[in-house]
Amino acid sequence: MFKLSFLPREEKFFGLFEDDAQNVVKAAQALKDMVDTWEDVGEKVAKITELEHQGDTITHQIIAQLNSTFVTPFDREDISRLSQSLDDVVDFIHAAADAMYIYKVKRPSQRAKELADIIVQAAAEVERAMPHLRHRAELKQVFERCVEINRLENMADRVFRSAMAELFDDNANIADVIKWREIYEHMESATDRCEDVANVLEGVALKHA
């Protein structure tokens, strides 16, 4: 089967996106670890903050690369949107972890654990999709990963809606309602942005298939 091989300079973009996706996975796992164990919360938030900064560094490298490259492996706008969406995923993971910390919540709800688990799965699909961009013959596998990311986002949406309905039912304490509502929103937004990543990848795959 014919494999289109890209030029060295373009390799750099693929490598950076793979690094960026790996960083998203690390942040997702750190969030899951945090809500599952609920120990050393401050340190775990600090770790996610550190991963957020590493993601920022990769984003800046992608943009710098974009601005110094004439022929890019896919549309400039798609490169820009893809790096922005990956950045957003980590931002929302961080925002969720940070809100749990600064609001001093007692312990994560079952729904929070479910959402963290879905985020890890969606991030893993993003990471798996990335290397397929390198080879035209593998673009079909990009679609498969995107279908899976969409499925996970729908699942997160259902868990989020159940969590929101339960919040008002279960809580006498309205301050807790406000705090958890914000935390759940950040978590759901993280899976939304994974879907944004999937949408860009799908578009790129369509154009080059």
Added chain:
Amino acid sequence: MFKLSFLPREEKFFGLFEDDAQNVVKAAQALKDMVDTWEDVGEKVAKITELEHQGDTITHQIIAQLNSTFVTPFDREDISRLSQSLDDVVDFIHAAADAMYIYKVKRPSQRAKELADIIVQAAAEVERAMPHLRHRAELKQVFERCVEINRLENMADRVFRSAMAELFDDNANIADVIKWREIYEHMESATDRCEDVANVLEGVALKHA
């Protein structure tokens, strides 16, 4: 008067956008019907969810069409933004209906009815603007519809601000404040996205006039 007639392939874009706008109108009417009658709420939310999915299907057709067409009737970026904004209008209509349902609100406030009514009007203007895109000689009428959409968005903004001020004045029950605040925000966002649609249409009309 000279009418520029576009090629068959381009017809497809116009047809899809007209379908999409019609779908927005249906969703807006379903929301208005829901808040006006406040009966069979669960079924009515299900109907709006169904319309949201139909909108998603149209969006995917537009993007697929975009990715397989070399010469588009207007800028690719505008086509992408237009379909995204139409999609967002329905998403916010759905989010408002869904929040009323999952939060089990007693019955819609007068302000909610006013906002639903404005959303229906704004959606109708979007639907009326769309066919004018087909003919260069009719682009002036696009501007007229956009002026009207902007006026409706300003009106929604005023109703929203009154609703928010009243919320805190009228409610001893802070859980209701939180719930209605979210519902109003979704409704106001729906008209905001109609304004986004108008901004794209205005830009397209300016470029081609």
Added chain:
Amino acid sequence: MFKLSFLPREEKFFGLFEDDAQNVVKAAQALKDMVDTWEDVGEKVAKITELEHQGDTITHQIIAQLNSTFVTPFDREDISRLSQSLDDVVDFIHAAADAMYIYKVKRPSQRAKELADIIVQAAAEVERAMPHLRHRAELKQVFERCVEINRLENMADRVFRSAMAELFDDNANIADVIKWREIYEHMESATDRCEDVANVLEGVALKHA
């Protein structure tokens, strides 16, 4: 040192962006004045509303200019994003001022004053960066302003997080928590959009340096 001089038509873009940045500064100063003195609040909100409308007028001029110009001094997309981000800064300044007014808050917290002060500083950096766009030899100074805007945005983020943590600690009154949470979010978003402005400017400077 060689200075690239742009053509008259392009001058117009630079002039409009400088006007727009100046308008952002005026809005930021009006917000700071409002929270510092806390007198004639209604009039001060009206003044910010007026500045928001002036900003809208400038945005429309930029878009109209964009749609009637073939050769632009920098990428069309960057021009569009830059004017949108400047518009957003003023929108969030207005939203913060407006929320304080319609929610009839007693008086601004120390954190609100700190945030208003940071917004003024970030707006001033945006205004200082703008004229450097005119001359290729001065693009390096654009980067310096962007570094400063990023620093201010990080500072606003820290103040925001402290403010949010304190909100729940200090307040027996949950309605006040909801009101201030929204006001702080708008203020923090204003500095976020200054960072968006900086990101566009940085990209433009990189491409043309």
